Amino acid sequence: MFNRSIVLIGFALLFVFAAQTIGAEDPPGAKLFGTYCADCHGAAGQGGFAISVGGESYLNTRDDAAITHAIINGTGNKDMPAWSKSNGGKLTDDQIADIVAYLRGLSPSGVLVTKAPVSPVVYSQTNLALTQAQNKLGKMVVTATLKKTDGAPVNGATVVFTRQTTFGVIEMGKARTDSAGVASLIVDEQPERARHISATFKGDPALGLSAGMIELGYPVTALSHDNLNLSSVHLAITDEPLVPPEGNLFSPNPPIVPTAIFLLVVGCIWTIYGYVVSQVVGIWKIGQINPRQNVFRIGKR
Amino acid sequence: MFRQPTREDILFEPLKSNSLKFYGFVALLLAVIGWAAYAYYVQLRDGLGVTGLRDYVFWGIYMTNFVFFIGISHAGTLISAILRVTGAEWRRPITRMAEAITVFALLIGGPMIIIDMGHPERLLNLLRYGRFQSPILWDLISIATYITGSLMYLYLPMIPDLAQCRDRLTDAPAWKRFIYRTLALGWRGGEEQKHKLERGVAIMAVLIIPVAVSVHTVVSWIFGMTLRPGWHSTIFGPYFVVGAIFSGIAALLLAMAIFRKVYHLEAYLEDKHFRNLGLLLLVMDIVYIYFTLSEYLTMIYGNDVADQRVLQLLFTGDFAMAFWAMILVGFLLPAFMLGLPNLITVAPRPTARLTVLRPFVAMGALAVFAVMAFSPASASASFQLVSLWPVVRMLSIVVALGGLLWLALPWMRAHSIATIVIASILINLAMWLKRYIIIVPTLYSPRTPIQDVPWEWAHYAPTWVEWSITAGAFAMFILLYTLFSKMFPIVSIWETSGEEHAAAHGAKGEANV
Structure with a gap:
């Protein structure tokens, strides 16, 4: 038994060493991503609690510098903090570069698509700049200004406003630029947290693709959960929960047959209970006939 | 009146006097309950924000306690009633303990739902706005039916014993005699x-069986009737019923061991009672493992996105530690503990050398277990990046636990009751964890x-408020059960005296009454 135990422990230790060598073969970026990023962004960057960073929709709209910047400095919301050691995070610059390289490897094309095919004619690049403002009703308005690189506004171009969500990219609306190159979108919601709105101009044969993103900021009172100023926040939910109309268990329109069967079964059980109680009452009644006569040993006459 | 001392005198001892230890124990329980009452006051004053419950995870350990207590309430009926109906004579000394567990577990479990509510008075909305289509209403009705039935089922067989108390405990305080x-x-x-x-x-013995089955089925339907990953499953009804019987038997075994020790009931609770119930527990353990395997394997093959997220949380994610502890230490280990001493009947060899080395070997196995169980997770927590690490781990x-088990086998064979009790404790802990990981991971992964x-x-x-109230619930359960055992004979006297009678006459037969 002693020898067998030793062999057994030996096997277990062998497994430990084997496991360590197996664990070492992953690329460094994958390892780091699994440790620091996968909890929110998903094991393969598919998204989850936070946005997807492993798909084309993310990788193809950002170059390496933008991704690196986001990791080093964070994106401004508290769930994506600054990760670099210089900013108080956990990662060195080399490690961040490894992660970016790993992410880049996840996209099938692996290239950053920012330029449309070059047209030899009157082709020019464009810039899309986003700003935010509040309109008279207090709603947030995102304004996209599309200009050529020489500063001339682009008139009549379609700008698509989108948001990245865990469902994928959601289109929030389209707008055509006016003569000043301005297209705007009213964001008809007041979230408690800052969120990112993207605007994209797809380009046409004469104009290059351009995109921009803005993080909508909201008044400080609405941003902090602790100091939530309820008067300044409008939610679509009423203050009190809506209650259904009263109906004494029969609202609204229960299916007749199943309800009848249900009530029948429950009623039968309670009727039988009643019968058992009647037996107990019977015992009690008999006991009252001569309560003083006690029989010491029950069951042994 | 002079009598010959009989076996059942021992059953009246706890009813006659209270020791200082008893008062100390009750004071301790009351202190825990008082603390829980303060925690509940804080929760009522400040709202559910003081708990860990939030928008997405709206059920936590309160609901875990609810399902857990409803589960162990099945100790009474489904053991006592089934054994009574099938005429298993060995059940006689344990039925009352079992039935009392039922009543008190229900009294504690039911109110957990109200504690879970931010506005307790809105429970009345179930009556004002309730709908027969809603499993929540079924639950209310079936639990009310069950608690009424189990009270009657506890009370009826107690009547002859109450008469004995009335006749024998003539020097008890007036209020006790009145009762x-x-x-x-x-x-x-x-x-x-x-x-x-x-x-x-x-x-009642026949009627209470379907009622008990319906209760835990309806509890499972509260989960199963929702279209949520991990809950919406046809197996949930039987799965919960089997789990309830499983944890109920374990709770009953614990109660038996404690009463046997404290009230010196060795003459009533013999080895055979522990062995028989231990085997029943083993069977339920195996059935439960089978149901668990069936449930998760079906989910794995369904490959539904939301299901996958739940499974990921359980197998490698936030709940992996609880999940694997439950499977390995809570289900598999007890199965071996309950089964191996019965299966391996070879006489232990004299192992003098091993006796000296055994602690070291055991420590080695423990070390391997600790290193493997608590080492940081693999670098890639991904299903897609193939790594053997989880398998190796x-x-x-398993090998380390198996080694420990192997070393412990001679001890287990020599201390069969202690082994069964340890297995029962592990099973109860695991079943509490099981309810937790049924509820919370699903709420982590809604379909949207x-x-x-x-x-x-x-x-x-969970916050301190929730843990305090949970501790208070358990203390309350123990307190009610203790007071019950000090008030009424915890072993049915009239049912067991027949056994004595039959044994004295060398015949196996029905009790006299």
Whole structure:
């Protein structure tokens, strides 16, 4: 038994060493991503609690510098903090570069698509700049200004406003630029947290693709959960929960047959209970006939 | 009146006097309950925000306690009633303990739902706005039916014993005598009274079985009737019922061991009672493991996105530690503990060398277990990046535990009751964990993905308020059970005296009454 135990422990230790060598073969970026990023962004960057960073929709709209910047400095919301050691995070610059390289490897094309095919004619690049403002009703308005690189506004171009969500990219609306190159979108919601709105101009044969993103900021009172100023926040939910109309268990329109069967079964059980109680009452009644006569040993006459 | 001392004198001992230890124990329980009451006051004053419950995870350990207590309440009926109906004579000394567990577990479990509500008074909305289509209403009705039935089922077989208390404990305080006198209903053991009692018990024993099954089925339907990953499963009804019987038997075994020790009931609770119930527990353990495997394997093959997220949380994610501890230490280890001493009947060899080395070998195995169980997770927590690490880790934990088990086998064979009790404790802990990981991981992964909410809204960790109330619930359960055992004979006297009688006459037969 002693020898067998030793062999057994030996096997277990062998497994430990084997496991360590197996664990070492992953690329460094994958390892780091699994440790620091996968909890929110998903094991393969598919998204989850936070946005997807492993798909084309993310990788193809950002170059390496933008991704690196986001990791080093964070994106401004508290769930994506600054990760670099210089900013108080956990990662060195080399490690961040490894992660970016790993992410880049996840996209099938692996290239950053920012330029449309070059047209030899009157082709020019464009810039899309986003700003935010509040309109008279207090709603947030995102304004996209599309200009050529020489500063001339682009008139009549379609700008698509989108948001990245865990469902994928959601289109929030389209707008055509006016003569000043301005297209705007009213964001008809007041979230408690800052969120990112993207605007994209797809380009046409004469104009290059351009995109921009803005993080909508909201008044400080609405941003902090602790100091939530309820008067300044409008939610679509009423203050009190809506209650259904009263109906004494029969609202609204229960299916007749199943309800009848249900009530029948429950009623039968309670009727039988009643019968058992009647037996107990019977015992009690008999006991009252001569309560003083006690029989010491029950069951042994 | 002078009598010969009999075996059942020991059953009246706890009813006659209270030791200092008893008062100390009650004071301790009351202190825990008082603390829980303060915690509940804080929760009522400040709202559910003081708990870890938030928008997404709206059920936490309160609901875990609810399902857990409803589960162990099945100790009474489904053991006592089934054994009574099938005429298993060895059940006689344990039925009352089991039935009392039922009543008190229900009294504690039911109110957990109300504690879980931010506005307790809105429970009345179930009556004002309730709908027969809603499993929540079924739950209310079936639990009310069950608690009424199990009270009757506890009370009926107690009537002859109450009459004995009335007649024998004549020097008890007046209030106690009043209770005995009133509850005994003037029982004198005449033919007519016996006939009515037997009829009542027979009806209740049969009726309470479907009622008990329905209760835990309906509890499972509260989960199963929702279209949520991990809950919406046809197996949930039987799965919960089996789990309830499983944890109920384990709870009963614990109660038996404690009463046997504290009230010196060795003459009543013999090895055979522990062995028989231990085997029943083993069977339920195996059935439960089979159901668990069936449930998760079906989910794995379904490959539904939301199911996958739940499985990921359980197998490698936030709940992996609880999940694997439950499977390995809570289900598999007890199965071996209950089964191996019965299976391996080879006489232990004299192992003098090993006796010296055994602690070291055991420590080695423990070290391997600790290293493997608590080492940081693999670098890639991904299903897609193939790594043998989880498999290796699992294997070494199993091997280390197996080694420990192997070393402990001689001890287990020599201390069969202690082994069964340890297995029962592990099983009860595991079943509590099981209810937790049924509830919370599913709430982590709704079908509409969680997004754009603060981290705390989508994650759950119980706060001190919840732990305090949970501790208070358990203390309350123990307190009620203790007081019951000090008030009434915890072993049915009239049912076991027949056994004594039959044994004295060398015949196996029915009890006299």
